[in-house]
Amino acid sequence: MxxxxxxxxxxxxxxxxxxxxxxxxxxxxxxxxxxxxxxxxxxxxxxxxxxxxxxxxxxxxxxxxxxxxxxxxxAEILPEEQSGDWRAALGTLAHRTRQATLRHLWLADLLGGRPTLGPNGLAVTEARLASLHGLADIDTVMRAVETVSAYCTGAIRREVANLRAERATGLSKRDWQRAHGPHVTRMLATGRFPALAEAVHDGSDVDAEASFTTGLDWVLDAVAAKIAPPPG
CATH class of the missing domain: 1.10.10.60 (Homeodomain-like)
Structure with a gap:
């Protein structure tokens, strides 16, 4: 053994x-x-x-x-008290995972790997599974937890990658956009990228936290649809 x-x-x-x-x-x-x-x-x-x-x-x-x-x-991910509402519980764990990673950027490199077997890692996994316990069969609960975790890992890694790029280049997001603006403008003017042009010209520019929260809400909406009882 x-x-x-x-x-x-x-x-x-x-x-x-x-x-x-x-x-x-x-x-x-x-x-x-x-x-x-x-x-x-x-x-x-x-x-x-x-x-x-x-x-x-x-x-x-x-x-x-x-x-x-x-x-x-x-240990920084675990809340002091576990919410009785599954959505609030998973949302809290997701936000605390993001906050812990922003304090320790290297954590992004270790998210999403094999299950962690330390006491705190097991407690985080237990909290995620326990939040949905009894609301659906165990396979549905496991897939739901995996889906929320996969979203969090991807979104957090993207945010950390941007932070690392800012530190490496010394350019903020807006500085980088200004520096590359002329090239993007020329490419969009070709008419080859109409969907991207609409996103650039008409889309809202939100900060990382707002983007993370919106995406998380959508994922939790999908989980809610899966665990909701069938219509009578």
Missing amino acids: TMTVWDRPEPPTPPVPLDRERIVAAAVALADEGGLEAVSLRKVAARLGAGPMRLYGYIATKEELLDLMLDEVQ
Whole structure:
């Protein structure tokens, strides 16, 4: 039987205090500053003033470290109280996932992968499933949760990609639009892109939060249609 990092006991406390909690906090701080590429066991050890080999008594691989980091920030997703209304509960979890990711942009790179098995990750999954418990059969509940999660992952990753582009180029969204405006205007003037032209000229420009909220509402509308009892 495979023993996960959560099942494996920590070594005895050495003269210089070191534990998984301190290691994970240092790794999260490094990732917040420079992304996941800034995280390694060697760099974490250096931040803690410990030798790299010391860390291997607590964490065997970088993959285990990423699992622990992900579980650490998933605690930020869980609300203090669970709403009794399924729509409010799923909506709260979705918005808190977005907010946690905006605080830790590297989280976007880990969303949507294999199920997380840490206590906080399991609690988030439990909260999502529990919000719909008893309202439909389990397969419908699972597909509904997967659909909401897939929307959130895609929307959040798109927003984070734009934020990273702004930081990399130094151009805000409006600066980028102004810089590329002449090219877009010439392309639209060809008449080859009428639907895009209508969107550019007549569509409303909303911020990322409003866009996320609108899309989430539409997805939740679809879930509501699936769990609603058939007409009598």
